[in-house]
Amino acid sequence: MSPNPTDTHSCCAPARTTPVAQASPVPLTNTGPSAPAPEAVSALLLQPGGSFRMGNDDDAAIPGDGEGPVREVTLAPFRISATAVTVAEFAAFVDATGYRTEAERFGWSYVFAGFLPGPLRKQSPRPEATPWWCAVRGAFWNAPEGPGGSTADRRDHPAVHISWNDAVAYCGWAGVRLPTEAEWEYAARGGLDGRRYPWGDELAPDGEFRLNIWRGRFPTRNTAEDGYRSTAPVTAFPPNGHGLYNTCGNVWEWCADWWHTAHDARPHTDPTGPATGSAKVMRGGSHMCHDSYCYRYRVAARTSNPPDTGAGNLGFRVAADA
Numbered sequence: 234m235s236p237n238p239t240d241t242h243s244c245c246a247p248a249r250t251t252p253v254a255q256a257s258p259v260p261l262t263n264t265g266p267s268a269p270a271p272e273a274v275s276a277l278l279l280q281p282g283g284s285f286r287m288g289n290d291d292d293a294a295i296p297g298d299g300e301g302p303v304r305e306v307t308l309a310p311f312r313i314s315a316t317a318v319t320v321a322e323f324a325a326f327v328d329a330t331g332y333r334t335e336a337e338r339f340g341w342s343y344v345f346a347g348f349l350p351g352p353l354r355k356q357s358p359r360p361e362a363t364p365w366w367c368a369v370r371g372a373f374w375n376a377p378e379g380p381g382g383s384t385a386d387r388r389d390h391p392a393v394h395i396s397w398n399d400a401v402a403y404c405g406w407a408g409v410r411l412p413t414e415a416e417w418e419y420a421a422r423g424g425l426d427g428r429r430y431p432w433g434d435e436l437a438p439d440g441e442f443r444l445n446i447w448r449g450r451f452p453t454r455n456t457a458e459d460g461y462r463s464t465a466p467v468t469a470f471p472p473n474g475h476g477l478y479n480t481c482g483n484v485w486e487w488c489a490d491w492w493h494t495a496h497d498a499r500p501h502t503d504p505t506g507p508a509t510g511s512a513k514v515m516r517g518g519s520h521m522c523h524d525s526y527c528y529r530y531r532v533a534a535r536t537s538n539p540p541d542t543g544a545g546n547l548g549f550r551v552a553a554d555a
């Protein structure tokens with residue numbers, strides 16, 4: 234695999250094309266067959282499917298991201314989790330299987346510089362184009378800011394530093410799968426047509442915060458007006474019309490599809506994306522997004538990363554056939 238981040242990746246989705254010496258990860262051989270306890274897997278919401286208008290052509294669309302053209306997509310019924318997979322759920326998977334994530338096997342993952350103490354911030358390499366990310370040795374889902382960190386106070390937050398490959402391993406254990414990009418967008422739109430956010434067109438109707446993004450001035454000052462500087466609990470803020478929480482903001486969410494941008498306007502039925510590629514689709518934006526540089530917390534926005542990449546703003550939710 235040869236990731237090519239320059240034309241496909243947004244500035245809040247750093248690719249593992251690595252400013253640090255990178256060892257090959259240990260192969261994925263350690264997922265056991267043990268079945269999950271029922272409470273270890275998010276409840277799945279039935280989505281009736283049918284036709285919807287996918288994508289966005291309006292002036293908010295980010296050139297090169299392939300948000301448009303708007304096209305009619307018809308989906309069979311499916312199920313999708315109300316929330317992103319939590320730290321507690323991911324911990325249950327790891328406890329049952331001994332699975333080691335790619336962040337652990339590579340030995341590092343990307344952490345936002347502003348979350349790091351001075352010495353760690355200084356010693357951690359940064360990608361040239363996105364210097365607010367630090368490649369932190371020892372950062373992974375259970376130590377999201379690196380060595381000495383813990384998730385004890387955020388078991389109900391989304392698991393982060395999860396690569397696409399890690400997410401697929403979790404799905405295999407839990408008997409679910411990743412949503413296709415079309416399923417993700419259908420569910421995230423919550424029954425509304427052509428709107429910018431899961432609740433409508435206004436970011437903060439009546440001044441009410443509805444999602445966890447960067448507030449203030451990126452990347453130096455996050456006022457956390459919405460209540461959160463980093464991740465929020467998966468059920469923070471009200472759900473959309475289909476019962477899903479935090480599809481936009483909080484953490485980027487992996488989809489099953491390989492990334493491509495050359496969509497056509499013809500109608501599609503149950504699209505699954507290209508057969509091959511070098512990066513996987515991510516949707517929803519994250520607590521790092523700010524409209525001054527990354528207006529990707531809209532429901533039609535999209536970006537991608539190589540499937541081995543993780544970061545402190547990258548998680549997933551799960552789906553299943555109906």
Ligand SMILES: [Cu+2]
Pocket residue numbers: 243244245246518519521522523527528529530
């Ligand atoms: Cu962003």
